[in-house]
Amino acid sequence: MSGEEGQRRRExxxxxxxxxxxxxxxxxxxRHAHAALEAGIDAYDAITQGCSRGMMVVSGKYEKGIYxxxxxxxCADAMYAAIDVLRPHLKARGAGGRTPVIIGxxxxxxxxxxxxxVKLMLDSAxxxxxxxxxxxxxxxxxDKARELGEGIIAVSTLMSTTMPxxxxxxEALKQAGLRDSFKVxxxxxxxxxxxxxxxxxxxxxxxxMDAIRIANAWQxxxx
Amino acid sequence: xxxxxTPKERIGAFLTGKPIDHVPCVPLILxxxxxxxxxxxxxxxxxxxxxxxxxxAAFRRYGQDLITIFADTSILAEAMGTELHYPDDDVPxxxxxxxxxxxxxxxLEVPDARTAGRLCxxxxxxxxxxxxxxxxxxxxxCYPSPFSTAAGLRGTAMLxxxxxxxxxxxxxxxxxxxxxxxxxxxxxxxxxGIPALVDPVATGSILSRKAFEEFALPGNRxxxxxxxxxxMPPILHICGRISxxxxxxxxxxxxxxxxxxxxxxxxxxxxxxxxxxxxNVRPTETLLExxxxxxxxxxxxxxxxxKDSPGGFILASGCEVPxxxxxxxxxxxxxxxxxxxxx
Numbered sequence: 001m002s003g004e005e006g007q008r009r010r011e012x013x014x015x016x017x018x019x020x021x022x023x024x025x026x027x028x029x030x031r032h033a034h035a036a037l038e039a040g041i042d043a044y045d046a047i048t049q050g051c052s053r054g055m056m057v058v059s060g061k062y063e064k065g066i067y068x069x070x071x072x073x074x075c076a077d078a079m080y081a082a083i084d085v086l087r088p089h090l091k092a093r094g095a096g097g098r099t100p101v102i103i104g105x106x107x108x109x110x111x112x113x114x115x116x117x118v119k120l121m122l123d124s125a126x127x128x129x130x131x132x133x134x135x136x137x138x139x140x141x142x143d144k145a146r147e148l149g150e151g152i153i154a155v156s157t158l159m160s161t162t163m164p165x166x167x168x169x170x171e172a173l174k175q176a177g178l179r180d181s182f183k184v185x186x187x188x189x190x191x192x193x194x195x196x197x198x199x200x201x202x203x204x205x206x207x208x209m210d211a212i213r214i215a216n217a218w219q220x221x222x223x
Numbered sequence: 224x225x226x227x228x229t230p231k232e233r234i235g236a237f238l239t240g241k242p243i244d245h246v247p248c249v250p251l252i253l254x255x256x257x258x259x260x261x262x263x264x265x266x267x268x269x270x271x272x273x274x275x276x277x278x279x280a281a282f283r284r285y286g287q288d289l290i291t292i293f294a295d296t297s298i299l300a301e302a303m304g305t306e307l308h309y310p311d312d313d314v315p316x317x318x319x320x321x322x323x324x325x326x327x328x329x330x331l332e333v334p335d336a337r338t339a340g341r342l343c344x345x346x347x348x349x350x351x352x353x354x355x356x357x358x359x360x361x362x363x364x365c366y367p368s369p370f371s372t373a374a375g376l377r378g379t380a381m382l383x384x385x386x387x388x389x390x391x392x393x394x395x396x397x398x399x400x401x402x403x404x405x406x407x408x409x410x411x412x413x414x415x416g417i418p419a420l421v422d423p424v425a426t427g428s429i430l431s432r433k434a435f436e437e438f439a440l441p442g443n444r445x446x447x448x449x450x451x452x453x454x455m456p457p458i459l460h461i462c463g464r465i466s467x468x469x470x471x472x473x474x475x476x477x478x479x480x481x482x483x484x485x486x487x488x489x490x491x492x493x494x495x496x497x498x499x500x501x502x503n504v505r506p507t508e509t510l511l512e513x514x515x516x517x518x519x520x521x522x523x524x525x526x527x528x529x530k531d532s533p534g535g536f537i538l539a540s541g542c543e544v545p546x547x548x549x550x551x552x553x554x555x556x557x558x559x560x561x562x563x564x565x566x
Contacts, residue, residue: 068431070387073383110316113379113383161546
């Protein structure tokens, strides 16, 4: 294959991979992930220029009200199926990447669809994700924060009854001496910007795209 | 007029198009009743007599225009076999959905609406309220529509996937759920209550217009028609963002539409001539976190925007009044309605 033809083939595969994610086609996503590896495309490039590019299209459609939660979940299934194929072939990379994100649903709440979408978007935007799941104790966030040293904490809830846990988290970070090393964003149905300010969080993410914008803004300041 | 109407007279007159003294006010005082009686949410959600007493206590304190018995949105799914987790002092929630495959869905049986799970708890609560305060106020039971019930049977994320990948599975669950919703409507009516449907999972925050129309609307139509056939006012509440589905909600057969995150002027313009609108003081920002003055200001704006809606208007909270809402904020909401003339 000539260099030009190889380049064209590479572009085709990456576009097909992105398209499979956007079209919620898990089988095609797996097929194109294998094709990428066979064509000698670096696994990292396949994830960022194939899967993530597809997911960016998905985010755009979500933001415009073309896709809703069912579509997002299936696009995500397709993306993760492709990533599962690619992951074993990732070469170790040096530091200098994006800041790690600790994400979870605050204790008392198990509604994690929104959290999972935010996780997915941040993941596809290149942030190393540490997902603590749902019904996460404040102490578990703090333990993870201590382990990582610095980064972003994204915490959500769908219920007004569990919102106070977010305030306790900010407090606990202060007491652990970690508050200055972490940016905290809060989100979920009943959570407002005013609430974020009241509890001393750094930002309120209204939706997944908002969460990416906030994280990117912090990332820029940091680098 | 010198004497105020009782809540029962007011709602009765309102629903039949007769003159009323004030705009009706129905904050969705649900689990907050546990706080009024001084019991835990778990005690409230699992004991019919406690639930009844808590609702009576809340009515005695606040005097709202409708009792709205409710604990959680998974009650029908639980009656069909989904396992719930009961925190000590918070709302029960789905722990293990009962349906993991088409086979499970086929095996699923529609249980007796009078005895299964905690359905009897709700019915006992209705009877208690009717006995204690039934001459002063109507007693409604708010329980989930077929779509929200199917979400509890399957898990919300799995049901969402099914809508695209396994619509046959989704439709089977919706059909069985609808059967139980209808049966329970009958049981509630028999106990002296008004069955009211809530469909929180069918919110526009989750579903597209097309998915709502295909999967959530038919079940609501079927069950609201059943409620109307019981000579009860068909009431439907859907929370979250609903701008792109409100016209479909209004085409569900609901006479009263309780709305959450939408501008009331927009709601009035879109469906005000088709349904009575109910809403929508913000639960968290205003009722939970605001001052009584904040509540009064927002309630006054709701009235200014929507009191003249052709189909009628009921002042309410957009969604459930949060558990720890300061009582003075609920009083402020009701006072705003009471100081406002009727029609």
